[in-house]
Amino acid sequence: MSKKPLILVTNDDGITAPGIRVLIEVMSSIGDVVVVAPNSPQSGMGHAITLDSTLHIERINPTSETAVEYSCSGTPADCVKLGIREILDRRPDLCVSGINHGSNASINVIYSGTMSAALEAGIEGIPAIGFSLLDYKWSANFDAAKPFVKTIAENVLKNGLPKDVVLNVNIPNVEKNNIKGIKVCRQAKGNWEEVFDKRKNPQGKDYYWLSGKFVNLDNKEDTDEWALENNYISIVPTLFDLTAHKHIEFLNTWNLNDE
């Protein structure tokens, strides 16, 4: 049995996306890689799972000699569940998701299929990282990202992660020489100002495209948005216990049971 770490790779842009190819390449230099990724793009899928339809898996020809690859009909979270329960013969030492084409900083973490895959692995107790590059284009250049992705993954393998914490890593879209370093951050407050693009179909019926612009509502220097704007790679330790612990006391002042 190999002593190399076993690394489960997935994403939300689909198994044919350039970003996952880069992640497979980097992970193949540090471990045994098994890829289980969606057979079509799943951006904006959040933490969706497939309950009402069936799931299919196909083993496909890998692009790297050291990787084994499966294409799956499900969501990113489905891929991680299938990978762990049905495909891998032992628990992975690490799960990495991405490299996403586009930011998952600030509130984007909530909508992110990339991060939902990493969180799903985290729920299973597997150290997990979501990687994203701030370039939506299919032709995005991942060269600058590679050494940092490797460093971060190696650190997680070496140091482990706190229980119930997953890393959300975002990488600015600049040349390697312009990357100032890696910063541990918190999630910036922000939201999307949606604009619904209302159109008429050929039958005259209204329909909408969801569109909009991200608005950063947080100008502090300890946030992921600040780090990225200043050419740092951001790492946000991310939870799946969503409890607002510090507000439990406030709610207890409501005396909800007094009637």
Added chain:
Amino acid sequence: MSKKPLILVTNDDGITAPGIRVLIEVMSSIGDVVVVAPNSPQSGMGHAITLDSTLHIERINPTSETAVEYSCSGTPADCVKLGIREILDRRPDLCVSGINHGSNASINVIYSGTMSAALEAGIEGIPAIGFSLLDYKWSANFDAAKPFVKTIAENVLKNGLPKDVVLNVNIPNVEKNNIKGIKVCRQAKGNWEEVFDKRKNPQGKDYYWLSGKFVNLDNKEDTDEWALENNYISIVPTLFDLTAHKHIEFLNTWNLNDE
């Protein structure tokens, strides 16, 4: 202009689900109700949004004289975005989602379309609550839930909610007389032990159904799972800032920039 609060109602089981009918009925007794809900079941959709296809809205005949209802082709999060940006002529005072057929306690919050709708409203700064009854059946009995749903909604309208906090309310499936009260709780640690039910289609090709069993990994008495098992209604204040603030320091010990 009405002085009654404006309440946006949505869900993830779809606009025809019995649970949303109960929520519309209760909310109509305390405010002006506008319903924007999915035209088909969206369970397990997590925080998915529709980026790759178009969205349609139909105004439908309401079941209550005080409610206005729209059926939407999108996910629960899409419904809230469309409701706020395109349908409502003023900001709602409250957004309620549900009543879900089935639990969204513990880790289920992550997969929940019901809670993603509430969180989406919370991101927009609107006080929001997700309600769920611990009965998956379409024929679930919501009678015991009604007065508690009303009490909680009225308290949120009266007291407001802390910024960036949304309520996750779960209701045990017991008679009203057996409900012991309402408890403010934290999200219990737990996960799903998935079993993939592997089958062959008529052409001999493998496919899977996702199935499994929820496992509560937390036996403390301050959790939502404990409350529900002991016939309390659980309220968990829930965040969309996923930062693990207390682990930032640990990650800073890694010296990621020393090479």
